[in-house]
Amino acid sequence: MRTICSEDHRLHFPQAELHAGQFVTPFERPSRVEYILARLRERGLNDIAAPDPVAMAPIRALCRPDYLAFLEHAWDEWKRAGCAGEIIPASFPARRMNADRAPTNIDGKVGFYALAAETAITAGTWAAALSSAAVAQTAQRIVAGGARAAFALCRPPGHHATADMFGGYCFINNAALAAEAFRADGVARVAVLDIDFHHGNGTQDIFYRRGDVFFASIHGAPEHAFPYYLGYSDETGEGPGEGANLNLPLPPGAGYGPWAEALDAALARIRAFGAEALVVSLGVDAYKDDPISFFTLDSPDFLDAGRRIGRLGLPTLFCMEGGYAIEAIGVNAVNVLEGFLDA
Template sequence: MLTFFSEGSRQRQARSELHDGALVTPFERPERMDLVLAALSKAAFEVRSPSDYGLAPVLAVHDADYVAFLENCWQAWQAAGHAGEAIPNIWPARTMRGDRIPQSVSGQLGYYALAAETSITEGTFAAAMASKDTALAATDHTLATGEPTFGLCRPPGHHAAVDQFGGYCFFNNAAIAAQRALDAGKRRVAILDVDFHHGNGTQQIFYRRDDVLFASLHGDPDVTFPYFSGYTDETGEGVGEGFTINYPLPPGTSVATWMAALDEALAHIHRAECELLVVSLGVDIFEGDPISAFTFQHVDFIALGQRLAAAGLPCVFLMEGGYAVEDIGVNVVNVLQGFEEVTQGVK
């Protein structure tokens, strides 16, 4: 399976993440990509660099003021004399106004952030641009050839909403890819999110639309980040009613139970007559992941790939989470090889 990856994604080198009340080295770091690349090389996957697609595809799904904020935040933060990385410390909470964007970069951080764990640093905007280029190159190849592709996106994207960042995500790569396919003539696209954490941003972007079906299997938001989205009663609004499907699952969910939910999601995708499948591929459903709570083992990722291939749709895989760094490459390659075993007829 052809893979795309941009070296520009390394430009984000964050040092700080707020985790369990302490500033720690971020779980989402460039070394994750090195381990995936090593596993891809060992499995003889071809890896290509993407072209520069510019800002137009980003602006097709994200608010222009939000994009400008991301582009200028680090410079503004430094100009304000702050010593550390840009981390929000206040939000327009329920008892405060949310209809004004402050002039202060500190206030802007709170307006545009959905959580406090993700810092903005030098190179963050450039890395986000490189990541969406990776997603677009993979999507374009699948649209042109019908062949499956893998976009090794970093930073990930599924928590990024129309005008908010968080959960390590700045631009929503899956949403950008889906919009690209629609603009190319696809009538309806499915985004299937298998990351342990709910893809709140992807859901928000398409919640009132019927040209993208969003289905997500994730940890129960009663006890799992991002907590405030991903419940079963979130099914879309207006013409989008019925085109959002959530499967919140409790910690320790068995692989068999998870796979049954996947089969149900794929049945919805089939009934909706989707013409392209974009998979938000989070391998943090692995039993050894440090910030997740599902029970997948290495072999189960092969079965995941096989089930996705059985859907019979052109498919674009885009990297999301996965933080057990010693295993992340194995798990990614197992999904892709499982998919190819079905599509290429390997016994």
């Protein structure tokens, strides 16, 4: 299995995240990639390459043009406004406020395009987000070219990003970009399986009214877990997408037993959907020691999860998402890949 990774991920490294009422070093940081790369090499998965140049046309087709313009120019606007620190949203178009007009002032504009306040933008964020998209695009082309699987070691991650909002450490939705690429390649039906602890709200939002891309997510129950406002089991799609959205929320303390049952249910639905290609949003923050989740999976569980996914027998692209127990992230992510290869 080839891994695609870009050194440009390092360009995005905010120095602060607002968490539990204080500023902390962000949980999503460059060292996550280093632990995964080290584990890949340790396990002999040494086929690691840089991405091809990013293709902007598919990104423009996925995202609203005003949102992309915001991401590209936000840092320069922020600095021209005399702001000294990193870009952190401070005001939002909440209920009964106008959510259809972006302010001209950069402070208001940031809140207009943000879905949460934990994700900062730095001077290198736009370049890093594009490099992450390029990683997903390159890995998808490998699978579309006939490989059984590829691993897009994306950073920043993507599954919380919508077509017009950033947050949850995400700016461009890499998994959605890859699913769209499979469709453009002529794959009639694509499935996106999100095993990150946090609900893939952005991916759901992008495909919610479509019947050609099936989305399944196993995640912490939204009444208890970020992103809080999507991810309930009664969200099943709308219009042509009715029945093509499956949310499997689980309560605090859930272990591998109920999690594996949810995974099997998702895989059964993907089979019934008739998917011809699979994109896995590979988050490993369901791990028992993750600092911002409440599931209790252990490292061997990720190996078994990979085997179950592998038994689908579909061309599969893994896109890296979350996982914040830094010293265990390499073992857990690579366990999924090894389990898949063993299936």
